[in-house]
Amino acid sequence: MSDKRLSDSRRGDKGVAPPGSARTAPETATQRLGRLLAMVPWLLRHQGVSIEEAALEFGVTPAQVESDLELLFLCGTPGYTHAELIDAQWDDGHIYLANADDIAAPMRLTRDEAVTLTAGLQALSSILVNSEIAERTLAKLRRATTAADPGGGQIALDLDDGSQHAVMTQLKEAVATRRRVHLTYYVATRDETTERDVDIMRIVNLDGQWYLEGWCHRAQAVRFFRVDRIEAATVLDVDGAPPREATPRDLSDEIFVPSESDLTVVLEASPRAAWIADYYPNEGVVRSQDGSLQVTMRVADPALVRRLVLRLGGDARVVSPPEIAEAVAEEARAALAAYDDAG
Template identity: 80%
Template sequence: MSDKRVAGDRVAAPSGARTSTRSTARSTAETATQRLGRLLDMVPWLLRHQGVSIEEAAREFGLTSAQIESDLELLFVCGTPGYTHAELIDAQWDDGHIYLANADDIAAPMRLTRDEAVTLTAGLQALGSTLVNSEVVERTLEKLRKATTAADPGGGQIALDLDDGSQHSVMTQLKEALGARRRVHLSYYVATRDETTERDVDIMRIVNLDGQWYLEGWCHRADAVRFFRVDRIEAATVLDEDGTPPPEATPRDLDDEIFVPSEGDLTVVLEAAPQAAWIADYYPNEGIVRGADGWVRVTLKVADPALVRRLVLRLAGDVRVASPSELASAVADEARAALTLYERG
């Protein structure tokens, strides 16, 4: 065993220990996190391969011999709290072969904490709920549950119920339609118009974006590709019709905005006061002109003018419709009607 001596926060290497000739410069920059991960892998491997040569260890981890010696010098001053002779890792490599001892705690298999296991279980269950063939997810979940139970015999097996039942039937129908390539009939709530619409859809895929589930498919009502929020699908029925999307149904690039304006959308120009200028950053737009007085002129493409009417009325004078004039008149009429009702009330 090496005779390691502790003096304050410095540890002296035993006499006769090999002095590294490594270069402090590495071919590529390495973060402390990356090096820590490698050391955690290296310790159990070295314990299983006592006496391995520095050159063979370097080949195993894709490093130079100098880098291996640098890692060993770091391990040499690591250990469990106390940091005396009994707690520090014993590393010897003075004859060109590596011998490691007193590192059994570090070499023990890492286990998930219960919080980590719950988080991972929740993520896998959410993923499996949208996959047509989720056998791999189910097998992984079963292994995770068994491993968690083995690590914490008194804690019980983790079982999460992530669904309150409101969306379970809808998602089941969507998965069935996608897997069987069948058309699905949706009762879909359109928030901008505060109404439920009926439409037939050929499903292309189900995706999760920013924590929200979406169905992308060819909508026969719009005769185009559309995104539908799954939580706004009030009912889904699998039809006995082929649900293969037409050749022109091209999936959208999810690196871009979810909702892409079409040629048939209405072009609207809004003018926003300084306190409402945030709409230029919040809503996808076709162009922005900023005035010296702080007002902003924003050009939007909208599929439904009701969205603009609600926005302008909600911001109560801080935003006005510059064009088209028909929409500006409609907003003014709604505002007058609301004011009349308020005065009567």
């Protein structure tokens, strides 16, 4: 290492912003790594650039650039001898970089990363009405992975059993042609499958879940429908323009607003039944270290709670209100008695 580097490494002002500048939060290792990865190809393309100009380019102080160069001087490809390490020179105030072509080469996706991106793009393109951008990006990703691994073939994923794809195909057609759609829809809060005609207003993703918002002719009001609970969809030969009074909901508000008459129920669930906190709308969840949880729900029909707890077969119990807990126990005793009578 040159005398210049040794003297700079002993200075206490390295990486310190100029006097009078605003103090910022300490830089993380991830932030610095990102800058270094961007700095190497830039310096290779701008041989002889001044330290001040490089500092301006990357939004740091000249002292920070010198600190980064000292770190780059210790980086390279496996082997880490003089022949593999990056050669960085800046003694005269101008930066010259060599032996860094491998690090400057464009980063490639690993196969796992490519699979993850492919899955996300396929899911996105299947739900969007105008999915050309997602499909073009997916095609580029597949070509890139094939070029990087000629013997591996293109990545294609089967994301579902075909039922949801059929539903989404119908919903996309209804939106594109402005037609009404007939839905067979499962209402989880009532444990009931319903039939209804809907004029679609939009399809949105909220908190990782896809919803259809539209004018429901059964309810004569705007309703949200979870796409994964639509069991079947059929495009009708009827105009699907919503009525004038159909106003999209402000998505900054909660999607499901419980009624004042709804019953507040507290359930305790084992780790095997913890999925209910994600599947059913709730007012709050308290999780324990062992994976069990206590979830507070607002329900319009207590029958939903009774059926849910009985179906879970001992993995959940009603904490409150006591009358619901007793109703569940009574139904369980009646079911056991029916088995005894059958024997």
